[in-house]
Amino acid sequence: MAQQTAAEPRRRFRHWRFRRAEARATLARQLSLSLALCTVTLSANSSPAAGSPLTNNDNDPHPVSDSQLSRPDPDHSSKSVLNGVNTKPTAAAAAKTAANYTIRAKLDPDSHQLKGQLTLRFVNGSSKDLDELWFHLYLNAFKNERTLFLRPPSRSRSGTRGKHWGFTDVHSLHCQQMGPTDLWQQAAPHSPDDPNDQTDIRVPLPKKLAAGDSMSCEIEFLSQLPNIVERTGFARDFHMVAQWFPKLARLEDNGHFAHFAFHPNSEFYADFGDYDVTLNVPQAYVVGATGQRHSEQTVDQRKRVRFTASRVHDFAWTAWPSFQVRDEQVAGIQVRMLFPEGQERNAARSLAALKFTLPAFNRDYGAYPYPTLTVVHPPHFARPAGGMEYPTLITTGAAWYSPPWVKGIEAVTVHELGHQWFYGLIATDEHRSPFLDEGLTSYAESKVLTSRYGAGSAFGGLGFSVSRDAYSRAAAAYAAHTGNIAWSADRFPNFRSIGALVYARTPTVLHTLGAVYGREKMTKALSAYTRAHRFAHPEPQQLFDAINDALGPAAADNAELAITESGWVDYAVTQVSTRKLHAPAGIFDKPGKRHTVTSPKKTTEYTNRALIERRGTLRFPTQIRLRFEDGSHVDRAWDGQGRYWKLAHTGPSRLVSAQVDPTNAIGLDQNLTNNARRMKTARAPRLFERLTYWLQLVLSVLSA
Amino acid sequence: MTGAATSDPDMSSPPISSPPISSQALFCRQLLLPAAVLWGYRASLAALATLPLSAALASTTAHSPTGDRPLFAPGGNYLLETLRLVKTPLMAASYAQLWLVVGGVVLGLIPLGFAVASVLDNGRSASKRFVDAIRHFPRLLLLQFTSIAAYMAVVYVFGSLSAKLRDALRNTLPISQADITTATFVLLGALMALAVGMTHDLARAGVVHHGHTAKASLRLGIYALGSRLVWLVGLRLLTLFGGALLVAVTAALVTKIDVHQSGVWRVIAVALTHQVTLLLVAGLQCVWLRGVVLTAAAEYARHHISEPPRSVVATPLPSS
Numbered sequence A: 001m002a003q004q005t006a007a008e009p010r011r012r013f014r015h016w017r018f019r020r021a022e023a024r025a026t027l028a029r030q031l032s033l034s035l036a037l038c039t040v041t042l043s044a045n046s047s048p049a050a051g052s053p054l055t056n057n058d059n060d061p062h063p064v065s066d067s068q069l070s071r072p073d074p075d076h077s078s079k080s081v082l083n084g085v086n087t088k089p090t091a092a093a094a095a096k097t098a099a100n101y102t103i104r105a106k107l108d109p110d111s112h113q114l115k116g117q118l119t120l121r122f123v124n125g126s127s128k129d130l131d132e133l134w135f136h137l138y139l140n141a142f143k144n145e146r147t148l149f150l151r152p153p154s155r156s157r158s159g160t161r162g163k164h165w166g167f168t169d170v171h172s173l174h175c176q177q178m179g180p181t182d183l184w185q186q187a188a189p190h191s192p193d194d195p196n197d198q199t200d201i202r203v204p205l206p207k208k209l210a211a212g213d214s215m216s217c218e219i220e221f222l223s224q225l226p227n228i229v230e231r232t233g234f235a236r237d238f239h240m241v242a243q244w245f246p247k248l249a250r251l252e253d254n255g256h257f258a259h260f261a262f263h264p265n266s267e268f269y270a271d272f273g274d275y276d277v278t279l280n281v282p283q284a285y286v287v288g289a290t291g292q293r294h295s296e297q298t299v300d301q302r303k304r305v306r307f308t309a310s311r312v313h314d315f316a317w318t319a320w321p322s323f324q325v326r327d328e329q330v331a332g333i334q335v336r337m338l339f340p341e342g343q344e345r346n347a348a349r350s351l352a353a354l355k356f357t358l359p360a361f362n363r364d365y366g367a368y369p370y371p372t373l374t375v376v377h378p379p380h381f382a383r384p385a386g387g388m389e390y391p392t393l394i395t396t397g398a399a400w401y402s403p404p405w406v407k408g409i410e411a412v413t414v415h416e417l418g419h420q421w422f423y424g425l426i427a428t429d430e431h432r433s434p435f436l437d438e439g440l441t442s443y444a445e446s447k448v449l450t451s452r453y454g455a456g457s458a459f460g461g462l463g464f465s466v467s468r469d470a471y472s473r474a475a476a477a478y479a480a481h482t483g484n485i486a487w488s489a490d491r492f493p494n495f496r497s498i499g500a501l502v503y504a505r506t507p508t509v510l511h512t513l514g515a516v517y518g519r520e521k522m523t524k525a526l527s528a529y530t531r532a533h534r535f536a537h538p539e540p541q542q543l544f545d546a547i548n549d550a551l552g553p554a555a556a557d558n559a560e561l562a563i564t565e566s567g568w569v570d571y572a573v574t575q576v577s578t579r580k581l582h583a584p585a586g587i588f589d590k591p592g593k594r595h596t597v598t599s600p601k602k603t604t605e606y607t608n609r610a611l612i613e614r615r616g617t618l619r620f621p622t623q624i625r626l627r628f629e630d631g632s633h634v635d636r637a638w639d640g641q642g643r644y645w646k647l648a649h650t651g652p653s654r655l656v657s658a659q660v661d662p663t664n665a666i667g668l669d670q671n672l673t674n675n676a677r678r679m680k681t682a683r684a685p686r687l688f689e690r691l692t693y694w695l696q697l698v699l700s701v702l703s704a
Numbered sequence B: 001m002t003g004a005a006t007s008d009p010d011m012s013s014p015p016i017s018s019p020p021i022s023s024q025a026l027f028c029r030q031l032l033l034p035a036a037v038l039w040g041y042r043a044s045l046a047a048l049a050t051l052p053l054s055a056a057l058a059s060t061t062a063h064s065p066t067g068d069r070p071l072f073a074p075g076g077n078y079l080l081e082t083l084r085l086v087k088t089p090l091m092a093a094s095y096a097q098l099w100l101v102v103g104g105v106v107l108g109l110i111p112l113g114f115a116v117a118s119v120l121d122n123g124r125s126a127s128k129r130f131v132d133a134i135r136h137f138p139r140l141l142l143l144q145f146t147s148i149a150a151y152m153a154v155v156y157v158f159g160s161l162s163a164k165l166r167d168a169l170r171n172t173l174p175i176s177q178a179d180i181t182t183a184t185f186v187l188l189g190a191l192m193a194l195a196v197g198m199t200h201d202l203a204r205a206g207v208v209h210h211g212h213t214a215k216a217s218l219r220l221g222i223y224a225l226g227s228r229l230v231w232l233v234g235l236r237l238l239t240l241f242g243g244a245l246l247v248a249v250t251a252a253l254v255t256k257i258d259v260h261q262s263g264v265w266r267v268i269a270v271a272l273t274h275q276v277t278l279l280l281v282a283g284l285q286c287v288w289l290r291g292v293v294l295t296a297a298a299e300y301a302r303h304h305i306s307e308p309p310r311s312v313v314a315t316p317l318p319s320s
């Protein structure tokens, strides 16, 4: 087998070279554009964006000051582990408010319909003139069983389909700069190349919208909520309202809209914007939503609740008459817990999880910039609405009797909170690179849970513990050869595959990099990445660049290979031997005479040998631990570059065993059970004893 | 603890005449011996059945420098890895062993029959009691099938009803209240299952001690359960919860001993702790069985069931 050279992984960078160049160009474009447009939402303390509905809306009786909408990042000067890392956002990271929404919507609780008027103020922040708009009508995914989302075999993550169909009908679209024509008349009837799907709709513009120009459009729409599918819809009188309005696809800097039909494996992608949403609901309903509650008026048994949110890229809300409410300040954030009666204990556990997680995430990934966070615990009959993230609003869920040793409610709370960074602030394309949001969130989640609960971070009690990392590692190893972490959402065969590769293997890659190259460096890398791309839309390359800067090129090579090319590794000790050292036998010429040694003198030393192999494409430096009969051990470092290493060691004691990676740093190691080899195999008395005891217990119960 | 301690205070004149015998000998013969037989049988069967499973799992730790210790490490990393890698052979071995366990459970009626005969015996030799247990095996098996059918009926009825009840209650009550109410109903089902089990044991006593047919023994069991319900339920719950408590305390103790750490003494200590616990659990079962036998005998006396209790009549009294 040919040995790989160290130069080999470098070639893989070619694949990214174009993207890197593109990213640099993008950065430059954004910088110049930002300056040109005097985009004033660059930092948290700047004045509101031009065209923002929050300041320019003449009809707004309650203008909102910017200080109400955003909080400064007190952590920008944080020392902690970030010494030497630029924690200030770059120009690319600054908010570029490109799609601002003012929405008025009325909920009919009986038909579960929403009538809405939407004002969209849109800035063409790209480098090209636009002749089209692309809208996502996500609720159309639930219109019938022929949509991309529901057509057999349906592979949706949650919910049931079919009882009540959902849709969004756009009744009209008028844009000021495009004349009086109803632009929706010209809208495509369906998603591109898919006559059965209406979630991705192109609207041609009668005239071009120049780069840097803005446009204001009025949209009338009617949304019918489905019974809860994929975390949106209704169940009885509970409403989880997400992906509910016609939403402009994200305009990339190159002038293309990042649009896609709603796929069951996929989540979302959109531009940052300011949202001003007034919801009209029956008076008895308790409403929770993205952003800040700005005002509430009651008229004719109905109430109008106005929410505002600045620099977010989505708006979701919930309405249910039976919500219990608990408000609390956590790390300076106004947290509102909404939960059903009987779920008080889980709400408290969720809140406790926020209390230890928010400061940790603020420190590691930059301060949470919004003043509010709403945590929704759906009722039991709307369980599929749980476990989802929206800007400043997350949904959780757990059985009310969930025992303390199962960390389900904590895990889902920490995970969804993590999305406030990896999705909310670092707004990557969830359709194209799901690992950037789900993978990094899972890493952040497991890091916090491990630091909090140690070995019992997934389950800890009854004398038994399973850690979150161990669980992820096993799933990651299971899926190692089944696909690619960096696939777009629609390429995964099912959600199980996403679970194993994206949710489990990504954190395993990052944990391995941290354990091998330095955990503090890994923290630095993600700190730099999250702070540099705050309020921006980075791509995988930006993550690899951050890893390269903080951990070095070898780590970046491994990261890139593991994530984009299904890289894997299996270290194994395949042979061990030990032999008493003796002087060499044979014929030896010395000056003036020839000396023959037939029975060489034995020494008191032993030659101990081990053969260590590295299978797979990743190369991590590691340690080999040799253990000896006298109880001592020796650790030898291996750079892990070659395919194998013939290790020889001379010492006073016989070899007992050789073990590669004795500290289990390489979580990506495909098989942990071949990491060691003994001279004499070991028995398993503990295992036999425990299995026998358990079976005896079963037999006792059966014949009790 | 002695068998006498379990006697119903209501039964002032024991229906089965007992020869004069020291309480120590009584303890050994009527409690320790049957408990040891039950424990020994289960231990042998379990060891036999788990051998291939532990061999499959042990193949992954054979070269581990610390043997099988990593399997017990906090966090479960190595354990999950082992299960992932040997899942297929483990499942195959488990399936094969399942039949051994099922067969073992069926044959386990013989040591159980021996225990029922021994908990209140008036002097028959152990070998004779054992031969009796073998002779009663077909009837005990028939009772076993009957009780399994009854268990299944209880599970089916209460399972389906509780699901409907839960759905109905969840529509009207807060979820925790609805579930607690449903759980109360499920508890009722558990009590029904407990009653099936108790009747089964009473019937076993009828077969072993009175030589009844399975049908007659069941009738006897139902009568006996009805007449001594509170006492029987109390004794049953006491012995069951006593066993559960023992197992829980053992689990805590074993966690403290922590076989993940080095030291052969830990393995020995854990094995001893486990086996003593299991012996005590078997002992508690014998305490219960003694109560059952006494009750069945009292019920026999009360209803004048035609068939004479064999253990009384057919057994010659030992010469003292």
Ligand SMILES: [Zn+2]
Pocket: A415, A419, A437, A438, A441
């Ligand atoms: Zn997630």
